[in-house]
Structures are given as structure tokens and as C-alpha cells.
Amino acid sequence: MVVPFAPGGSNDIVGRIIADAAGQALGQPIVVENRAGAGGVIGAEYVAHAAPDGYTLLINSSHSTIPAIVARVPYQTVEDFVGVAVAGFSPYVVVVNPQLPADTAQKLVALLRANPGRYNLATAGKGSGVHLGGELFRSTFKVEVEVVHYRGGGPSVAALVSGEAEVGTPTMASAIGQVRGGGLRALAVMAEQRTAALPNVPSATEAGLPGLIHEEFFPILAPTGTPAPVVAALGTAFRGAIQQSAEKLIELAGVAPRAGFETPEQVMNLVREGAERYTAILRAAGIQPE
Known part of the structure; x- marks a missing residue:
């Protein structure tokens, strides 16, 4: 397989x-x-x-x-x-490196708008679902971030944890361990409702990201x-x-x-x-x- x-x-x-x-x-x-x-x-x-x-x-x-x-x-x-x-x-997740000064999705959008092109958004590769999630985030909320493509979900999450990239829309499966362990801060799941896998993370709708469903x-x-x-x-x-x-x-x-x-x-x-x-x-x- x-x-x-x-x-x-x-x-x-x-x-x-x-x-x-x-x-x-x-x-x-x-x-x-x-x-x-x-x-x-x-x-x-x-x-x-x-x-x-x-x-x-x-x-x-x-x-x-x-x-x-x-x-x-x-x-x-x-x-x-x-x-x-x-x-x-499984829904994708909006996450940031914990050192980024944004503890809500709306603060993240405000930070990115105030600093166009300053921060990196990690994807799992061009054409991946993570890439599409990042493009949806960029276009829906009119933010400018530098998109960086990695060779899969694992490497992209590692880049987020290390601070090589600050923002991401990884898959639930690749990010859930780091979110639970504190290596990443989850700001929203890209769904209408919360997920049982991360019950304390707000849905996109709750987080003030309407329409960001992926x-x-x-x-x-x-x-x-x-x-x-x-x-x-x-x-x-x-x-x-x-x-x-x-x-x-x-x-x-x-x-x-x-x-x-x-x-x-x-x-x-x-x-x-x-x-x-x-x-x-x-x-x-x-x-x-x-």
C-alpha cells in the first residue's frame, strides 16, 4: 500500500x-x-x-x-x-507555533494582516490537502503569508514545532499528538462542529472563521x-x-x-x-x- x-x-x-x-x-x-x-x-x-x-x-x-x-x-x-x-x-486544523503572539484565530488573522509576508505557512506539499487548506485560509481572510512546501505532513508539522514555520493547516492525524502535547497551539478545527478528538478546540464557526470548512x-x-x-x-x-x-x-x-x-x-x-x-x-x- x-x-x-x-x-x-x-x-x-x-x-x-x-x-x-x-x-x-x-x-x-x-x-x-x-x-x-x-x-x-x-x-x-x-x-x-x-x-x-x-x-x-x-x-x-x-x-x-x-x-x-x-x-x-x-x-x-x-x-x-x-x-x-x-x-x-477528518477536519484540518488551524495551528500556530506556541511562540507566535496569537492565542485565538481572530488574533492570528489580525497579526498576519499587520505583517504581510513576514510569516511562513507550512504545507505537506504542493497539491496536498494541507496546501489547499492554507490557500483557503489565505484567500478567505485576505492575509499574506509565505507558503513553504514540505515533503509530507510529518515534515511540515516538524517545521511548525521547531519554529521554521509559524502557521499551518495540517491534518488532524499529523498534528494531534503535538497539539495534545503542547508542541503546537490549535486555534480552530476547520469544521462546523467541534471534534471529539480535540474537544477543547473551537470549530471554525466558533473561532470567528466562518466558511473555513475543509x-x-x-x-x-x-x-x-x-x-x-x-x-x-x-x-x-x-x-x-x-x-x-x-x-x-x-x-x-x-x-x-x-x-x-x-x-x-x-x-x-x-x-x-x-x-x-x-x-x-x-x-x-x-x-x-x-
Whole structure:
């Protein structure tokens, strides 16, 4: 199972949580391989061109965001893949380095507006969901920050903790440990409601960031052409693993499984709708793919 980001990010964490249980169901181990680069494009391209035999899969929460931000994607986001399962959903989080003089989201916006271009915003790579979250934040609240792309969620969170970057919109999974431990200050979850994983962190609406709603989901995909019985067997194994790991996913990653994605068509419809939604949001904000 290819994770197209560096270790320590949300896809890596979620993938490793469910890989063991799915491997037990399939009767053979699942190796999680990190193929980082280009905001998830390199790993996704590798899987798109892999043999469609069921032995190479992709987990990529940025799969739907990449076409909204990257101009030349070397594969077809929907046509080159078939859906296996969806591991769950999780909101992104607005965080800052604790040394930054902003303890609320509104104070952060005021600080950035008063100091255009002074502070760095860390992303998990160009085209990643973290990048899209940062662009939404910048365009919605008209702030100027220097966007710095890292090779995954883990490295971007490390940069925030060290102070190399001051502001970020990381995934819940990659940031939750540092938020709980005090390494990062969370100002809002990018959702309408609070999340059980970080119950003391206000929602975007409560924090005075209306409209800053951004949620990642984790599709598990196989290359197009994978035989239907193989996809069905993989789907059964992974859905069982996700259900079996539900408490661990919520506790360790802030990722909540949902029903309704039992068929390949349902999974790919989610991917397609996500790509359309993210593209529309960014174009409305005047952001074009690069």
C-alpha cells in the first residue's frame, strides 16, 4: 500500500493502523511504502501505472485536491483508479507555533494582516490537502503569508514545532499528538462542529472563521483494470479492518469512519465530487493551478 507522503503524516498513520488488520483478513502481510514527492503526485502516478493485479494499492487523502492545484497531473484522477474503501474523514486544523503572539484565530488573522509576508505557512506539499487548506485560509481572510512546501505532513508539522514555520493547516492525524502535547497551539478545527478528538478546540464557526470548512477523507484505490472479484475481496478486507480499527483511528488520528462507501462506484463518486468541489472553491477565490 503506497503512501505518497513522508512518514508521520495522516496517510502514513491511517494506512499503518488499518494495514495490519486488513493483512490478517487477506492472509498475507501488507507492506506500507512511502513514495513521497510533488504533494502526492509521485506515489499516485506509481500506483496508476502499476500492474492491475490487486497487489499495489494507494491511500491518498490529497487525491481529490491535486487536480485543483496542480496544472499537469500525469494520470487521470478518476479514470485511472478503482475504489476499494474509504478509511474515514477528518477536519484540518488551524495551528500556530506556541511562540507566535496569537492565542485565538481572530488574533492570528489580525497579526498576519499587520505583517504581510513576514510569516511562513507550512504545507505537506504542493497539491496536498494541507496546501489547499492554507490557500483557503489565505484567500478567505485576505492575509499574506509565505507558503513553504514540505515533503509530507510529518515534515511540515516538524517545521511548525521547531519554529521554521509559524502557521499551518495540517491534518488532524499529523498534528494531534503535538497539539495534545503542547508542541503546537490549535486555534480552530476547520469544521462546523467541534471534534471529539480535540474537544477543547473551537470549530471554525466558533473561532470567528466562518466558511473555513475543509475536511480530508482517505480513499483506498487500486489501478483501473484490477479484476472485479479482486477489488471485491480487497474491499471486504479493508472495510472490516476499518471497522475493527475505528476506536484507534479516532483516538490516534482523529479520523472517523463512515458508512456508505461499500462499492467501487461509491468510493470513486466521492473522489470525483471532492475534485469538483475543491476546484470550484479555489477558482472562486481566484487561485489557478500551477
